[in-house]
Amino acid sequence: MNEPLLSVENLSVVFTTREGPHTPVSDVSFSLSAGETLGVVGESGSGKSLTMLSLLQLLPNGARAQAARAQLGDRDLLALSRSDLDRIRGREIAIVFQDPLTALNPVVSVGRQITEVLRHHFKVDKTQARIRAIELLSRVGISDPVLRLRQYPHEFSGGMRQRVTIAMALAGEPRILIADEPTTALDVTVQAQIVSLIADLLAQTGMGVVWVTHDLALLARIADRVMVMFAGRIMESASCEELFARPQHPYTRALLANLRESTAPPPGATADPAPRGCPFATRCAWAMDICRSSMPPPTRAAHGGQVACWALHP
Secondary structure, three states: OOOOOEEEEEEEEEEEEOOEEEEEEEEEEEEEOOOOEEEEEOOOOOOHHHHHHHHOOOOOOOEEEEOOEEEEOOEEHHHOOHHHHHHHEOOOEEEEOOOHHHHOOOOOOHHHHHHHHHHHHOOOOHHHHHHHHHHHHHHOOOOOHHHHHOOOHHHOOHHHHHHHHHHHHHHOOOOEEEEEOOOOOOOHHHHHHHHHHHHHHHHHHOOEEEEEEOOHHHHHHHOOEEEEEEOOEEEEEEEHHHHHHOOOOHHHHHHHHHHHOOOOOOOOOOOOOOOOOOOOHHHOOOOOHHHHHOOOOOEEOOOOOEEOOHHHOO
16 A cells, blocks of 8 residues: 555644633544545534645644644655745645635735646746736636636636636645535535545546535545544544444434435534543443543444444453
8 A cells, every 4th residue: 555645643623711721622633645536524513624724833822732643745845844834835735715705815816826736836927926826727627718817806706716716726736635625605506516526636636635614415426535534533444345334333323314214414523622531431321331431542343444433442
């Protein structure tokens, strides 16, 4: 098997508050290989976006990330200087955010925003950057790219704005693309177009994709592996096929049951802010005394992946 592009072990995010340290993300471990789509699923507040932002040190004031390992190739992402991070952000790891309207500068033309990325990461002049920007807009399905370069974000529809942010993400020719719920704010038809676009780009470039979402049905179509998060911890991870066929953790089972019944997912991703045990214990039909006092370690599951559940612990 090829060496992973990204390897993360025991990543935690800690906030310093007046009440003491608060850890919304705890002991998260995963890897990503070239040409692979890793789906990260969880309800709002589960820590999935925070986990990904922490790798590029894009955390709010008062927060810090720590990990046993957070390797991009031979580099420790959490030990890099600001200048080294600046070279990696957008160049090797790019992010497409949920809301393209806030991701784009409303008073700067689309063309300038794309060419600035190109000139930042590559030694190209204005003419070369403009030619490449036209190619990128065309690549993401925007017609009449020469005209569009001169326009501003408010002149684009929501779906077209998201295509622009994808073009900007591709401008640095990244090896890893983090798609942080990029279709949530779009209507169903445009969602399908953006999903198809990113899938096509992955096939063309061989980059690794981390797709952050609350939509399990979407991951069933696009992901190679799935990581299920609840209250900042990984409850279960497995190949997409095995996770849907043989879910192990009671939380994953509840999510899939609600998906099949077309009902809302079970509430409570916030859970206890400082749980002594499994954060899902208060809602789990399988819960035992040990579940309320100690967080189960990840163990090998029947489907070949991993699960954190005392009821399934060998």
